[in-house]
Amino acid sequence: MIRLEQLHFSYGRRPVLKGLDLRIEEGEILAVLGPNGCGKSTLLRLLRGVLEPASGRVLWRGREACRLGRRAMAKLAAVVPQSPQIPFPYPVGELVAMGRFAHRSGLSVATSADRRAVEKALALTDTLQLAERPVTDLSGGELQRVLLARALAQQSPVLLLDEATSHLDLDHRLEIAELLVRLNREQGTTIIQVSHDLDLAAETSRRILLLADDGTPAALGTPAEVFTPANLRRVFRVEVRVERNPYSGAPRAYPVARRERSGLSFPRIHLLCGGGSGGELLRRLHLSGCELSVGPLNRGDSDQVLATVLDLETVLEESFCPIGKTALKAARELCDRAEALVIAPTVWGPGNLPLLELARHTLERKRPVLLVDPRAERDFTGGHAWEQIQALRKAGAETVDDTEATLARLRHPGPANQRTGNRQQTPDSG
Ligand SMILES: Nc1ncnc2c1ncn2[C@@H]1O[C@H](COP(=O)(O)OP(=O)(O)OP(=O)(O)O)[C@@H](O)[C@H]1O
Secondary structure, eight states: OEEEEEEEEEETTEEEEEEEEEEEOTTOEEEEEOSTTSSHHHHHHHHHTSSOOSEEEEEETTEEGGGSOHHHHHHHEEEEOSSOOOOSOOBHHHHHHGGGGGGSOTTOOOOHHHHHHHHHHHHHTTOGGGTTSBGGGOOHHHHHHHHHHHHHHTTOSEEEEESTTTTOOHHHHHHHHHHHHHHHHHHOOEEEEEOSOHHHHHHHOSEEEEEOTTSSEEEEEOHHHHOOHHHHHHHHOEEEEEEEOTTTOOEEEEEEEEOOSSOOSOSEEEEEOOTTTTHHHHHHHHHTTOEEEEEEEETTOHHHHHHHHTTOEEEEEOTTOOOOHHHHHHHHHHHHHOSEEEEOSOOBOTTTGGGHHHHHHHHHTTOOEEEESOOGGGBOSTTHHHHHHHHHHHTTOEEEOSHHHHHHHHHOOSSOOGGGSOOOOOTTTO
C-alpha cells in the first residue's frame, strides 16, 4: 500500500533521513522508534506528502505522496500530530467535526453520517463529555484524546500517530492502545505510530522500524527481532535487559544503566572478583563505557549474576569448584586482550588463589595491575595469598583505596599517583 524507495531528506544542508526502503502493507501496525531528533516526525510528514523527499519516493498505491493533494491524502490517512497549536477556542465537538472535511464539499452542512462519525469518535476516545468545552481549556491528555477523535472521525484507512499517547494517564494509555489494536483488527485500519514508549510499541505493533540518530534505519522487524540489547544499546546508548511480558508475551526492555561517554584511558579492562566483592566495581567500570571482561567466576556467585545482567564477557567455573586450568587459561586470554587488570577486594582461599597468577602474568606484559583495598585479614590461605600480594606490589602492582580511586587511576594513563602508592600492610595492619 505504501512504499518508501531509497528515501533521503534534508532540512537545508542538514541530512535527516538517509536511505529508507520500506513497504507498509494494508492492515499493518508499524511503530517508528528512535532517539530524539532522528527524524521520526519528519518521516510522518514525508508520508503525508507535506514534505518532499530530497531523493527517493513515497508512494501510496503507486502515487507519489507529495503530488496527491490535501483532500485526496485526507481520504487515505488521518493524522494525530505531536503538539499542535490550536489558537482558537473551538468547542471540542467542532474540532472533531473538522475531521470530516474530506467527506464534505465546500460549505455543505453536516450530514447524519458526519454526525454519527463524530459521535462515535468522541465515544471511542472517552471525550463525549468534553464536546462543549473549548479546546484551548483542555489538559494535555484530554487534547490528545480529542485529536485522536478528530482523526477517527475522518474514517481513513490509515492512521498516522505522532506520540499520540505521550500525555495520557495509564488507564487512558492502555485504553487507546486497545482501541488502536481493535480498529486494526476489526476495520483493518493501518496504523503507523511514532512513539517513545518502547513497551507499548512492542505490545501493539506487528513491526518496528528503529531509526539511528543519524537517520539511517538501524533495524526493521517484529518487536522480538528488533528489541535486542545490542540494537537498543546501539541506538539509544543505554544498556537494557530484554524480557518478556508474562501476560502478553511481548518483549519488554528494562534499562539497566546509561553508559557514560567519558572514557577511561584504558579502553579494555579485566576484573578479578567474586563473592560480591566486584559489585560496585562491575557497575561503575561498566558505566564508564570501557569494554569490561570478568572472571573466572563460579556459576551462581552474586558477581557472576551481575556480570550476566550487564552482558559482560565472563569466564565461568562450575559452582563451588576451585578455579581450574581451563577457566584460568580462558581468563589469561582475556587479560592478554585487556590494557589493565583490576583485582577487587576479594577474600582469598585455596579455590581462587590461582587467580593471582593472572596478576603476575599481566605485570610481565607491562600492563597495570590495580589491587583494590587489599587486606591481610581477607587471606584464608594461611598467608600464601598475602605473600603473593606483597610480591606483586614489589613487582609494580598498585594499591588503590576504593572504586572511586580505581576509576581516578584508570582515567590517567601514567603510573600510580601518590594516593594509590604502595601502602605497606602487614598481616597485622589490616
Ligand atoms: N522545519 C525544520 N527545519 C529545520 N530543521 C528541522 C525542522 N523540523 C525538524 N528539524 C530537525 O530535524 C531533525 C529531525 O526532527 P524530527 O522532528 O523529525 O525528529 P524526531 O525523531 O521526531 O524527534 P523527537 O523524538 O524529539 O520528536 C531534528 O534535528 C530537528 O531539529
